[in-house]
Amino acid sequence: MSDVARPTEAQIAQVRIAAEAVKAAIDAHLAAVEGRAGVGDPRVAGAYETLADAAEVYDDLLDRVHDEFTPFEVPRPGSAGLLDRIEPEAVSVLIRRDYTVTDPRLLRETVGGTTVAASLRALFGDYEPDRVARHAADFGLEEGDSTLWVVASEPVAEPGEWLAEPFDVADEDLLICRFDVIEDYDDELEPADPS
Structure with a gap:
């Protein structure tokens, strides 16, 4: 940090405000997850995006003001x-x-292999992956x-x-x-x- 100019009080305050925004976004995201109405609840997706945005702002300010980074990367x-x-x-x-x-027995009987490994080789060698996916239970x-x-x-x-x-x-x-x-x-x- 010796090569970086000392941050001003205003810059330090900006970083602190960004940190508080991340904390609030974490709480809001957790509340949305805990109260979600089911898979694909738009409130969870919205809270995720808000958290991601807040984390990006904080990470950017932390870099510019203190020459430091967070260990987190939010995939988008x-x-x-x-x-x-x-x-x-x-x-x-x-x-x-x-x-x-x-069901190893069903797999061997259906495909004709002597071992599970040989049966799997034969199964994926003879059938398209999509067909295996559609009929997985039929193959054990x-x-x-x-x-x-x-x-x-x-x-x-x-x-x-x-x-x-x-x-x-x-x-x-x-x-x-x-x-x-x-x-x-x-x-x-x-x-x-x-x-």
Whole structure:
């Protein structure tokens, strides 16, 4: 901090006001989460954005006035950043789906493998991942969480060029959008009102 000029009283006050705004935003976010009306409650999303905004202001002031940073980064896919400065020429769609093997016998009998590992190799070798997802229970599997990321990427110059590191482009700064399926939350969803 020796290279940084001593902050003025006004600058110190600005940082303190920003810190108080973060504290208030944390309390408001927690209250919204505790009182949410269900998955996707807009009050929770609004409180999240308010908290993210307050944290950004505090972090910026802390840097400018005290040459310090917070250890926190609030993820906001597709928000201001690298994607605002580039026009993606290509995208990569990255998918992760988790499964629990709930019935090894059914898996081996259905797919024809001698072991669970051999059956899984055969299952994912013979069936498209979407078909496995739709019929997981028929294969003795239970779906867990899943996520799908659409990420800006460079056009592929040569076929198979990225296969050595297939998820190397999973950079949050290049994230265009993200879709998460969390099984515990999905179980709580109620049917939509048709009216």
